[in-house]
Amino acid sequence: MKSNDLILQTSTRVVFFIIFLFSIHIFFAGHYTPGGGFVGGLLMASAIVLLLLAYDFKTVKEVLPFNYLGMTAIGMLIALTTAAGSLVFNVPFFTHWYDYFDFPLLGKTSIHTAMFFDIGVYLVVVGITLTIIEMIGGDS
Amino acid sequence: MTMFLWICVGILSFSLVGFLYRLMKGPSTPDRVIALDSIGVGLITLVGLFSILFDSPFFLEVILLLAIIAYIGTVAFSKFTEKGVIIENDRDTHK
Numbered sequence: 001m002k003s004n005d006l007i008l009q010t011s012t013r014v015v016f017f018i019i020f021l022f023s024i025h026i027f028f029a030g031h032y033t034p035g036g037g038f039v040g041g042l043l044m045a046s047a048i049v050l051l052l053l054a055y056d057f058k059t060v061k062e063v064l065p066f067n068y069l070g071m072t073a074i075g076m077l078i079a080l081t082t083a084a085g086s087l088v089f090n091v092p093f094f095t096h097w098y099d100y101f102d103f104p105l106l107g108k109t110s111i112h113t114a115m116f117f118d119i120g121v122y123l124v125v126v127g128i129t130l131t132i133i134e135m136i137g138g139d140s
Numbered sequence: 141m142t143m144f145l146w147i148c149v150g151i152l153s154f155s156l157v158g159f160l161y162r163l164m165k166g167p168s169t170p171d172r173v174i175a176l177d178s179i180g181v182g183l184i185t186l187v188g189l190f191s192i193l194f195d196s197p198f199f200l201e202v203i204l205l206l207a208i209i210a211y212i213g214t215v216a217f218s219k220f221t222e223k224g225v226i227i228e229n230d231r232d233t234h235k
């Protein structure tokens with residue numbers, strides 16, 4: 001019997017982008033309100049898990065052709081580079097820095113190096129969660 | 141107003157007790173899954189009421205988060221009860 005998941009797949013197409021945008025929001029809001037890299041990464045992972053539930057490993061691998069272990073490594077590298085970059089300017093390890101910049105679309109925005117550390121945390125959380133799920137779920 | 145909100149919290153707590161009774165007593169697995177989903181919705185309403193009571197907007201993200209997690213959990217449980225496998229490898233070649 002071929003199962004028919006039309007309602008699940010159609011609702012997933014909408015709900016995935018809602019969860020994705022909420023994950024981005026909670027990631028960027030982490031500096032002033034609750035949230036941050038960890039919760040944002042877990043939400044992104046749960047959005048991809050919802051895709052995996054509605055479709056299957058092969059389809060999701062075609063849609064999102066990421067190597068999740070490589071994503072974990074890149075996240076670790078970004079976090080460590082942000083931490084070690086302060087040594088170049090002759091300040092202690094993990095010293096952060098911020099300044100205000102004028103961007104063409106966003107206007108005056110403050111860039112804090114803690115955000116790059118958080119991007120590393122985000123990538124590590126997404127990569128590790130999906131690596132675990134692929135290892136457990138994807139036995140061929 | 142505060143009295144009214146506390147009465148709402150009491151009624152919701154009673155409904156959560158009812159859902160817990162269904163969760164423990166439920167004869168079949170789908171009864172328990174629906175009870176868990178309803179407990180998720182009850183927790184969402186409780187968090188909303190408490191965010192009014194504590195006069196803080198910082199709990200509102202918890203509401204959306206709980207809704208998403210409850211949805212994904214319910215979908216995973218129902219797929220497990222229907223097919224016996226939660227995440228398929230390849231849908232087209234799967235029997």
